[in-house]
Amino acid sequence: MAPPPAPIPVTVLTGFLGAGKTTLLNRLLRDPALRDAAVIVNEFGEVGIDHLLVERSGEGIIELSDGCICCTVRGELVDTLADLVDRMQTGRLRALSRVVIETTGLADPTPILASLMAHPALMRSFSLAGVVCVVDARAGLPAVAGRIEAERQIACADRIVLSKADLAAPGADLLAFARRLNPRAALVEAGAATPAALLTAGLYDPASRTADVRSWLDGAAAHMGHAHHHHAHGDTGRVRSFSLVEEAPVSERAVEDFLGLLAGTFGDRLLRMKAVVRTVERPGRPLVLHGVRRHMHPPSYLPEWPADFPPQSRFVLIGEELDEEAVRDLFSALSGRPRVGAADRAALLANPLAIPGASFG
Numbered sequence: 159m160a161p162p163p164a165p166i167p168v169t170v171l172t173g174f175l176g177a178g179k180t181t182l183l184n185r186l187l188r189d190p191a192l193r194d195a196a197v198i199v200n201e202f203g204e205v206g207i208d209h210l211l212v213e214r215s216g217e218g219i220i221e222l223s224d225g226c227i228c229c230t231v232r233g234e235l236v237d238t239l240a241d242l243v244d245r246m247q248t249g250r251l252r253a254l255s256r257v258v259i260e261t262t263g264l265a266d267p268t269p270i271l272a273s274l275m276a277h278p279a280l281m282r283s284f285s286l287a288g289v290v291c292v293v294d295a296r297a298g299l300p301a302v303a304g305r306i307e308a309e310r311q312i313a314c315a316d317r318i319v320l321s322k323a324d325l326a327a328p329g330a331d332l333l334a335f336a337r338r339l340n341p342r343a344a345l346v347e348a349g350a351a352t353p354a355a356l357l358t359a360g361l362y363d364p365a366s367r368t369a370d371v372r373s374w375l376d377g378a379a380a381h382m383g384h385a386h387h388h389h390a391h392g393d394t395g396r397v398r399s400f401s402l403v404e405e406a407p408v409s410e411r412a413v414e415d416f417l418g419l420l421a422g423t424f425g426d427r428l429l430r431m432k433a434v435v436r437t438v439e440r441p442g443r444p445l446v447l448h449g450v451r452r453h454m455h456p457p458s459y460l461p462e463w464p465a466d467f468p469p470q471s472r473f474v475l476i477g478e479e480l481d482e483e484a485v486r487d488l489f490s491a492l493s494g495r496p497r498v499g500a501a502d503r504a505a506l507l508a509n510p511l512a513i514p515g516a517s518f519g
């Protein structure tokens with residue numbers, strides 16, 4: 159009999175909302191070292207757009223249903239991994255070299271780690287091979303300090319990747335914060351974040367963690383099977399998410415105005431904005447928008463609408479104390495169809511507080 163196959167390394171990719179997880183993942187997936195990797199993504203928000211943003215077609219991407227990966231989706235994650243083993247054993251799936259799990263920006267990763275480690279059958283086929291945490295250098299300390307999920311993401315990492323250092327040098331306060339939470343993880347700038355630098359952490363060893371991380375892992379293991387967890391996430395507390403869908407094409411100008419007003423009205427209370435837009439100018443290509451707090455990233459068009467994705471605009475917004483009705487009013491005014499009783503486009507744009515949005519150049 160052939161010896162059992164070596165366990166497949168599983169890497170958990172985490173980091174707060176908009177830090178640059180998917181961007182890093184896309185870059186890693188272009189490396190031949192990850193050709194036979196499977197990717198499991200999970201997103202927060204009612205309308206799934208993440209699978210459109212991960213640049214890999216077909217069976218390599220597995221999208222878990224909506225919800226927070228650390229709670230509602232945890233059973234689904236275990237089932238998904240078990241299913242991968244089953245498909246490999248029956249020859250329906252090529253042998254995988256690695257599995258990468260991208261968590262949502264709002265997930266505490268410790269329950270995920272605990273549930274994998276507590277699953278002996280699964281751990282015969284897979285080995286936990288490290289946690290990579292992306293930290294946004296431009297958003298800096300205010301984006302992560304005092305947020306329990308963000309702090310846990312940093313604390314349990316083997317590698318901390320500093321993203322957006324090309325836009326803003328990481329502040330000394332952010333670096334000191336990361337060091338205090340996690341004295342041992344290597345800090346890597348996004349530009350140097352190759353598979354060799356990130357994926358060679360070796361086995362995830364709880365014993366080598368800080369006392370805090372060990373106690374969270376133990377706490378998470380003790381809570382497994384219970385419906386309720388003591389940490390805050392999702393639509394609990396002040397962070398909530400909602401989405402807007404629009405069938406009719408929207409002009410680039412309206413998009414620009416909308417983003418400017420969003421940033422001007424909500425500022426840093428808008429933690430994350432992600433959208434694909436069907437524009438009047440190029441209806442055949444999805445326009446992708448990203449916002450993180452008050453910053454908008456440059457918009458870009460994808461080559462075409464994927465066959466499995468309806469050609470319509472979808473915005474996902476995640477924020478603190480965001481007024482959903484106010485956002486909908488802004489959007490409908492700018493898309494040229496003001497809702498009854500809402501201000502129209504001219505009135506909104508006369509707002510002296512409005513900040514110019516992302517420009518199409």
Ligand SMILES: Nc1nc2c(ncn2[C@@H]2O[C@H](COP(=O)(O)OP(=O)(O)OP(=O)(O)O)[C@@H](O)[C@H]2O)c(=O)[nH]1
Pocket residue numbers: 173174175176177178179180181182262263320321322323324325348430432447448455456
């Ligand atoms: N200039 C620059 N932009 C970056 C970098 N990393 C990510 N971005 C941009 O930041 C925005 C958000 O990046 P994503 O990779 O979608 O972030 P994410 O962590 O996957 O976001 P969520 O899954 O929604 O939490 C996008 O517009 C990226 O192009 C970087 O190192 N430099």
